[in-house]
Amino acid sequence: MSNKKFHLSEEGTDTSIELPVLSSTLGQDVIDIARVPETGCFTFDPGFGATASCESAITFIDGDKGVLLHRGYPIEQLAANSDFLETCYLLINGELPSDSEKEAFEQTIKSHNNVESAVEQFMSGFSQGSHPMAMLCAVVAAMSATYNDTTDVSNADDRMLTVNRLIAKMPILAAMCHRHFSGLPYVSTNNDLSYAENFLNMMFGTPGAKSTVSPVLTKAMDLIFLLHADHEQNASTSTVRLSGSSGANPYACIASGIAALWGPAHGGANQAVLEMLEEIGDEKHIDEFILRAKDKEDGFRLMGFGHRVYKNFDPRAKVMKESCDEVLAELGLEHDPLLKIAKRLEQIALEDEYFVEKKLYPNVDFYSGIIMKAIGISPEMFTVIFATGRTVGWISHWNEMLSNPYRIGRPRQRYTGYAQRDYPA
Ligand code: SDX
Numbered sequence: 364m365s366n367k368k369f370h371l372s373e374e375g376t377d378t379s380i381e382l383p384v385l386s387s388t389l390g391q392d393v394i395d396i397a398r399v400p401e402t403g404c405f406t407f408d409p410g411f412g413a414t415a416s417c418e419s420a421i422t423f424i425d426g427d428k429g430v431l432l433h434r435g436y437p438i439e440q441l442a443a444n445s446d447f448l449e450t451c452y453l454l455i456n457g458e459l460p461s462d463s464e465k466e467a468f469e470q471t472i473k474s475h476n477n478v479e480s481a482v483e484q485f486m487s488g489f490s491q492g493s494h495p496m497a498m499l500c501a502v503v504a505a506m507s508a509t510y511n512d513t514t515d516v517s518n519a520d521d522r523m524l525t526v527n528r529l530i531a532k533m534p535i536l537a538a539m540c541h542r543h544f545s546g547l548p549y550v551s552t553n554n555d556l557s558y559a560e561n562f563l564n565m566m567f568g569t570p571g572a573k574s575t576v577s578p579v580l581t582k583a584m585d586l587i588f589l590l591h592a593d594h595e596q597n598a599s600t601s602t603v604r605l606s607g608s609s610g611a612n613p614y615a616c617i618a619s620g621i622a623a624l625w626g627p628a629h630g631g632a633n634q635a636v637l638e639m640l641e642e643i644g645d646e647k648h649i650d651e652f653i654l655r656a657k658d659k660e661d662g663f664r665l666m667g668f669g670h671r672v673y674k675n676f677d678p679r680a681k682v683m684k685e686s687c688d689e690v691l692a693e694l695g696l697e698h699d700p701l702l703k704i705a706k707r708l709e710q711i712a713l714e715d716e717y718f719v720e721k722k723l724y725p726n727v728d729f730y731s732g733i734i735m736k737a738i739g740i741s742p743e744m745f746t747v748i749f750a751t752g753r754t755v756g757w758i759s760h761w762n763e764m765l766s767n768p769y770r771i772g773r774p775r776q777r778y779t780g781y782a783q784r785d786y787p788a
Pocket of ligand 1: 596
């Protein structure tokens, strides 16, 4: 509890209530508004721009300073020194693993590296060319049929089993979505490979053949998963928390997060960025698109720019941009026309008064698509990759919520419809 207090009083009456302030470790303290209904009013905050929906110890973001911490560790340091599975362990357990704990965790994940044959049958129901996000959302929801009797959300061991199953199975399902979308046979998971190499081999490998995935692409893929792992109470994580608050099956909750992530304002932006860069096509067209982005009458937005929280650089975008340069140079693609357009677009936007005044900077989605395209991933798969990385964040928040006292989420509204009226006689 902070020593600060607020008083809410109504002008002209003696209505006044005291609102306590709860202190946070970092960032803004919060005003406990539980007593506000005593005034006869609700608070009103469409889009939740000023609302803390929960307590969490997993991730901290300082949007003004461009800071992102996972359990206190800066994303830049995790990107430089850790890997995706170690970061998964950190997000779930709150501490970095010892060498033996990391080895045990990796073995646990490998022990769940399979999907039921019913999943292949389920996937075959989609016509070839179905959007991979549609397939992923459905097949993860379908897992709630398989794991409906071994998931007691009130049991900590069952919850950890769910956490480990999802981290292990998401890359397999994601690769299956790509292979089915492309009309290719599935490539089996291979426990001799690292998490990222196994994923790329399932995506691009040949059934039964040894992996030929390069270490450069493996490192880039692992970094992409790591940078997407978690991001506080974003739209999809909030969706998972809200659906989880009713005690729903966790696989159904993750499917709801996948659905929320798909939108172009959220995780779908990475595919939209690449489509935008391809539509721009040449640096000489950039000014035209900048004008369109500033034109209120034109629905066009500069995809990969702007963020609800970051009013400074998205630290993930900086790391992604460095990795972009490395991967494309390693692949001899440093002159990739899309990369050149992206860099020029960023430079122009960052000097333009509109973007400066509105504090619109590149976000995590701006460069990720260029790396994924260089790796050979098709744009339809970009948000599937985002979902595969973010699953650990979703399920960590789900587990954190269920590990503590919680209530079902049930927001209220500002009603602007008809007053009561009678059905015509
Ligand atoms: C992700 O929340 C998270 O943490 C998300 C995420 C995560 O890891 O989970 O970080 C991942 O979703 C990143 C964001 C990806 N989306 C995009 O790149 C799509 C393009 N960006 C926008 O649509 C927008 O910036 C949002 C959705 C990201 C943020 O929207 P807000 O906070 O609701 O801001 P807004 O729409 O109210 O915009 C404020 C102003 C508006 O102008 P005014 O009405 O004040 O005159 O800025 C303008 C907007 O028109 N604006 C843009 C713009 N983004 C905002 N103008 C042009 N191009 C843009 N991209």
